Every structure is written in C-alpha cells, then in structure tokens.
Amino acid sequence: EVQLVESGGGLVKPGGSLRLSCAASGFTFSNAWMSWVRQAPGKGLEWVGRIKSKTDGGTTDYAAPVKGRFTISRDDSKNTLYLQMNSLKTEDTAVYYCTTEAVAVASPVFDYWGQGTLVTVSS
Amino acid sequence: QSALTQPASVSGSPGQSITISCTGTSSDVGGYNYVSWYQQHPGKAPKLMIYEVSNRPSGVSNRFSGSKSGNTASLTISGLQAEDEADYYCSSYTSSSTFRFGGGTKLTVL
Numbered sequence: 001e002v003q004l005v006e007s008g009g010g011l012v013k014p015g016g017s018l019r020l021s022c023a024a025s026g027f028t029f030s031n032a033w034m035s036w037v038r039q040a041p042g043k044g045l046e047w048v049g050r051i052k053s054k055t056d057g058g059t060t061d062y063a064a065p066v067k068g069r070f071t072i073s074r075d076d077s078k079n080t081l082y083l084q085m086n087s088l089k090t091e092d093t094a095v096y097y098c099t100t101e102a103v104a105v106a107s108p109v110f111d112y113w114g115q116g117t118l119v120t121v122s123s
Numbered sequence: 124q125s126a127l128t129q130p131a132s133v134s135g136s137p138g139q140s141i142t143i144s145c146t147g148t149s150s151d152v153g154g155y156n157y158v159s160w161y162q163q164h165p166g167k168a169p170k171l172m173i174y175e176v177s178n179r180p181s182g183v184s185n186r187f188s189g190s191k192s193g194n195t196a197s198l199t200i201s202g203l204q205a206e207d208e209a210d211y212y213c214s215s216y217t218s219s220s221t222f223r224f225g226g227g228t229k230l231t232v233l
Contacts, residue, residue: 113168
C-alpha cells in the first residue's frame, strides 16, 4: 500500500524558513517523480513544484510564485522528499500535500497523495 | 499564471448526470492530452478520478468519464449518488513543464 506522510508544518513569521518532509513507502521511491501541491484555506489546489528521479536527471521545476524561494530535494536512501521554504510570505499559508507522479499510471498526473501538513505564515 | 476556468458550482439530483467544464489555452488543455480530474471531500486529500482526458485509474467507478474539445475539457458524472458530493478540480500539464489546476467546482447532490 502506498503511503505518503508529510511532517514539518507549523507557524512561522513572514520572512522565515521551514522545511517540510514527506516519508514514502509502498513503492520504489527512487524511481518516482514527486511533486508538492498546496491548498490555501478555503481555496483551490496549486502546484508548487516537482523533482524527477535521479535516473531521469533529478531535475526540478517550480511554479512562478515560489521559484527562487522554495527548493525541492530528495533522499532516496531514506525514501524521503523535502520542501525547503525560505523568505516565506503570508500568501504561502496553506496545506502542503506531497504527491507521487506516474506511479499508478504512466502519465504526468498526481496519483497518490499524503494527508497534508499545514503551514501558517503570520506575525 | 491564473487557474484553469471551472464553474464555481454545479448541482444535480440522484440518478441524474452532470458535466463540469475546464477551460484553458492552447499551451495547456488544448495542447496536451494530459488533463486530469481530482475529487476532494471536505478535510480530505484529493483523489485522482480521470487521467489523460478520459482514462480511469483502477478502482474508479465507470460513472465518471472525461472528454476534451479544443481548449476545454469536461468531466461527466452519470447516475449521480450522494457520495459524489465533493469539490472537483481539473489539472493540465503545460508547455512550460509546469501544471495548472482549475479553480475547483463544488458539486451538490440535491
């Protein structure tokens, strides 16, 4: 059974930093492309960014609102995905979901999701 | 980059069919067959319902179907059931190697 468990959310002041983690199990993590998707309170889904498998180059792509501030990385030895968030703004307040890409289906879609972790940016 | 355009809400009675539209541009919905749909119940994580415009993952009811014409994709739910009441989001891969989501549609089963 695929499981994705996010952690690291919490309250942080504007301009601060936070690192989220996503522990993965139930599939071959090292082969998987992974994404982060967020959802502001009462709002819709917003893609944050993705990291490809090392086999496919390990490169990252980011949404414009977070580019240059957020960094996605992975530790395949720990089956863990990370999201380093710097220079946080109030508009970054959201539930952050860790998702797999193309694990269940061979297509660029978000096929498995974690339960999410809440990040609140407020003074 | 703004969200793909979805109606804010739709409603239908049990047993009826409803359709939710998702409009983008030639750089996303119209340019790729990588349109997907997600169902989200309150307080829960989204669930993949349709991928590549019209394909259903294993375990998803065949009451859910998808299609696309030009820059607009659609999700149809037939034989509406109470448990279908949820928020629905479309998503598309884009020419910038990013993803766009729709603003979401709240489905109410009357």
